[in-house]
Amino acid sequence: MSTEARKPPAQIALKIRRILGGKAGWNGVAVQFAFAAILGWIGYEIVSNARANLENQHIAAGFGFLRNNAGFDVNQTLISYTGSDTFLRVFVVGLLNTLVVSVVGIVFATVIGFIVALCRLSPNWLLSRVGEIYVEIIRNLPLLFQILFWYLAVLAALPNPRQSISLLGIAFISNRGLVVPSPIGESGFAPFLAMLAFGIVASLALRFHARRALFQEGRMIRIWPSVLGLLFGLPLLSTLVFGLPFTFELPQLRGFNFAGGSRIIPEFVALTVALSTYTAAFIAEIVRAGILSVHQGQMEAGASLGLSRGATLRLIVIPQAMRVIVPPLTNQYLNLTKNSSLAVAIGYPDLVSVFAGTSLSQTGQAIEIIAMTMGVYLLISLLTSAVMSVYGWRVSRSLGA
């Protein structure tokens, strides 16, 4: 007499049905067919209409236009660009401008956001109210409103270059933008850069070594003096040996405008200020919620182990808060990048403004241009969400272990 359980029947038909039609079975399959037919019909209508309309407007479909000359100027370019360059180059110029305003905005937004969050968490009543007022006002006004406010009201009210506001005599703010000294590379530039890079790599390696020693052998290694030496001492040494790495060219007022130095256009300033202050309000709320999500007992436990308040925050509270903070924070970074497309309202030459705006009105290639623009943003957000799901997987793994 055997006590082995019988194998369950294979139920192949049932499995196939589940794969094809889900829980609804053959009904599900039928629904899918109807749905596919509707989708196919809509797709067919779209393609045939688009083809007929393009023919009527004498527009050649396809990406051939990217090789044509653009014939317009862009007032901020990171790579060399002239009016005789192609639309493809316009695309790259716009993309780089979008990326630069996003990165600068993200840096400022993070800094301001953390400061405001600390204000809101501060035991000082007045300061926490100030933080609250900031968050409420900024969050309840549209971003476009704020961008236009900075651009049309604040920056336009600044004096002209002749009466510009001087910051310590090296940078000047006027209604033509912000003029800052521009660095000019000297002979000592290459060794300086090499030393800096070596210093960063060596400090990272040192940190890795120290953590390993701490976790595996329980040895504490004090690394900050050597890191300081690597990061600042080495470049200083190279400066002493090879001469100054770069000198600054100071802007000079000549006639009605500034000569020398590099000019940051007012559109960039307005966009960066608006984007970073706006996103900072959201980041502040995220950071605050993250820190509040760590249980009070964690702080008390740290204190009972004899850790100082700073050490408790650094070693116990913040690592736990970061798990809550990072995913929505990334979301805000993504939002900032997407919101940078509002540049089109004030004419900052970002991707939407120069490519989906000017190039579109010049060529009329609406389908290709808007598909490319949407594709870029879609790619950025899909990449970010892929990275975030890897992060989420690692966090859940470390929590499970």
Add this chain to the structure above:
Amino acid sequence: MSDITSSSFVRRDLLTERPAPVKTTGFIGLVRTRLFNSPTNILLTIIGALLLWFTIVPSVRFLVVDAVWSGKDRTACLAENAGFAVGACWPYIQAKLPQLIYGFYPEAERWRVNLTLLLAVVLLLPLLIPRLPAKGLNAGLFFLAFPVVAFFLLHGGGIKGFGLSWTAGLLELFDDSIINAGQVLLGLSKTSAIGPLLWIVGQLIVLVGTAISWLIFPLTWLRDQIQGTGQSVWLDFAITAAIVSLIGFVLGGGVRTGGRALASCIATFVAIAVVIKLMDLDHGGLSIVTTNLWGGLLVTLVVSVTGIVTSLPIGIALALGRRSTIPLIRIFSIAFIEFWRGVPLITVLFFATYMLPLFLPGNFTVDGLVRALIGIALFTGAYQAENVRGGLAAIPRGQGEAAAALGLSWWKTTSLIVLPQALRHVIPNLVNSFISLFKDTSLVSIVALFDLLGSLRASFSDPKWSTPSTAFTGFAFAGIIYFIFCFGMSRYSLFVERRLNAHRRN
């Protein structure tokens, strides 16, 4: 037995009085414990006070103290005429107020806008107060009846037929496109490698199309007969009302229990008839005001209310689709949601403005405002889908299983058991989405629609009012309006959240 009072350890003399404990409540206590309790805190308090001093005081000075309150044109707001450094130039807002609220809506017709706003407020307020009864009726009026009435009020125009004509027209269109698709396949079959197969499929589709055209023939015939008579709208209305009421009566349970359904059907149709008669829709209705004349706060509100009303059904459908087990529907929903969530709204508006007209038949033009509305509805729908999905995920499995054990179908389980609970869970999230939708409506000004912000920007270029403080005044005014709406909505969302979590409070 010894006397305990003589023991050496009993204290004889009184302790000196200790000072009263530091007060920790009230204003003094607040100042002492939260503002000046340590040197760092004193420093922080000073920093906070300075921050407030340098922001609040100039703002109040600008808005109230130094403001100019009356005048005819820019000269009143110039420093040399006023005799002091001028703050806000309120006469400018006074002069531009009609433009900021109505845009270029004809002056004689503005009562229609006011009436629509009044209707919206009257319908919306009871919906927002949880204690008031008849939420179902109220929601139906606001989400179904109000948009239609508002359209005819704001846009004007009348109707030529009613339900029967529309149904017949739609079915005819559907039938035409089926026959058309069959004929395209037949045409392709002459050149394609799988010609015979295409030919068979094409013939089949044409056959189906012809069969449908025979099926709907009575309907189209009736329509043609009605259109021939003088009172086409009312005749059509009467027939539609009779048919729908009959269907309602039968579905509601016939003679035994169908009375209620019949009564509600008849009540609905009487209400519709009253509205048609009142607005004279059967004789062309109110005079038409094209949407390019609309502007200001009107457009902002129209866009946001339409977005709110249309995005919720889209969001619910997408959320259910994303949780469906049917592969194609799930994949489609995921792709749709992730696509719209991955792109900025401004590119969606560009898509709706420049690309959508290319996708529609050449003779079919869509109004600029409607195009923007379609873009916003799809965009917000994707975000609402994620909110609703959160609510659906929060409902325990047992609810669905209990419904299945009672023998309810998927549709009944979803609409009666799961969705009502799920939506109630996510009301705060939905309201938060509405806040961002309201803020995002300002983006339509980029695609040449004049909403509040667009009208404001347009008014800056008026030389009659160009003064140094014009821009600041305009932004202050628009900012206050935006802030009131958004702040009100966020407070409401907090109120609902607190109400929903009332049982968790301790």
